Amino acid sequence: QSALTQPASVSGSPGQSITLSCTGTSSDVGAYNFVSWYQQHPGKAPKLMIYEVTNRPSGVPDRFSGSKSGNTASLTISGLQAEDEADYYCCSFTGSSHPYVFGTGTRVTVL
Amino acid sequence: QVHLVESGGGVVQPGGSLRLSCDGTGFFFRDYGMHWVRQAPGKGLEWVAIIHPDSTTKYYRDSVKGRFTVSRDNSKSTLSLEMDSLTPEDTAVYFCSLHYTSPRAFDSWGPGTLVTVSS
Numbered sequence: 010q011s012a013l014t015q016p017a018s019v020s021g022s023p024g025q026s027i028t029l030s031c032t033g034t035s036s037d038v039g040a041y042n043f044v045s046w047y048q049q050h051p052g053k054a055p056k057l058m059i060y061e062v063t064n065r066p067s068g069v070p071d072r073f074s075g076s077k078s079g080n081t082a083s084l085t086i087s088g089l090q091a092e093d094e095a096d097y098y099c100c101s102f103t104g105s106s107h108p109y110v111f112g113t114g115t116r117v118t119v120l
Numbered sequence: 121q122v123h124l125v126e127s128g129g130g131v132v133q134p135g136g137s138l139r140l141s142c143d144g145t146g147f148f149f150r151d152y153g154m155h156w157v158r159q160a161p162g163k164g165l166e167w168v169a170i171i172h173p174d175s176t177t178k179y180y181r182d183s184v185k186g187r188f189t190v191s192r193d194n195s196k197s198t199l200s201l202e203m204d205s206l207t208p209e210d211t212a213v214y215f216c217s218l219h220y221t222s223p224r225a226f227d228s229w230g231p232g233t234l235v236t237v238s239s
Contacts, residue, residue, distance in 0.1 A: 010181075012164065043224035047165070054215060054232060055165065060225035098165050102224045106179045107167070109155075109224075114164040 013038065013099055013112035020118040021089045029115045031082040031099030037110055039080035043102035046075060046084045050095045058097075059084060086117070094119045121146045122220050122228040129214065129233030136206050136237070142199040142216030142230055149197035153219070155226065156190060156201050158212035168214070169201065183209070206237045 014032040021027040031038065031046075038044055044062045047055035057066050059075035062082060072087045082101070086093055099112035128140040142154070156168040169180045169190040178190050189202040199216050213232040220228045 041224075045222070045225035047226070049165075054229040055226070056229075057222060057225055057227045060222040060227070064222075066222060066227060100165075100167075100226070107181060108170060108179060109167040111157075111165040111167060 010037075010103065010105070010107040010110050013101060013110055015097075015099060015112040015115045017113070018116045018118065020120055021086075022120045023089055023091065025089050026085060026087045027089060027117065029084045029086075029097055029099075029117070031084070031101075031112045033080050033082075033101050033110070035080060036105070037080075037101040037103045038077065038082050041102045041104060042077070044075070044077055044082040045100045046073075046082075047098045047100065048093075048095045049098065055098065089119055091119050093117060122218070124216050124218075124228060124230035126214060126216055126230045126233040129235045131236045131238060132206055133239050134207055134237055137202070137204045138206065138235060140201040140203065140214055140233060140235070142201075144197045144199065144216075144218075147220060149192075150194035154190075154192060154199045155217045156199075157215045157217055157226065157229075158210075159215070159232075160209075160212040163212075166212075171199070203235070206235075208237050211235060211237045 046059040049055045062077045123145045126142045171190045187205045191200045215232045217226040217229045
């Protein structure tokens, strides 16, 4: 099972919007609406930001939104803030005996 | 409030073995599938293994099949990962995690425990 493909880095200025992509295949991202996104600050455990493509857990700011088209999922951060600087990972359910695959990760830099 | 704490990490020589544990509190441990996810230094997240609530079903990523064994003791709310024939490529922080309220998403994580395989 190959990792989902994410851009290595994305940057933006405070207040701007950025979009992170996550490309999989018709066997994972394209097959299920079980795409999730995680934020990870250095030395910390990942934090769930989006589940089931578009849903935000309680406590996650509505600046974070998710979407999907075909085999590619996206995470948009609107009104970028300094605290959003972190690594972001997507993850998809695969329905196989290797049931979850993570993305390669994107480092978000706030300029 | 779900609380997960991993333990058992350390330095081990190539070919050696190590047993990780994850203690879960604040939820009905016996009702949830439990996962191990790892992250090599400076690298991305990798799903490692899952064990279903009643231990009847276990899945592993290909690179650890035959070397790692996941188990659980529901009476003690403890998840374990027995790791044998370790290689430097297994060096990583190992997290336990579960889907507590978010379907098919890892919404609860422990802080992780570092495993270093080196001579």
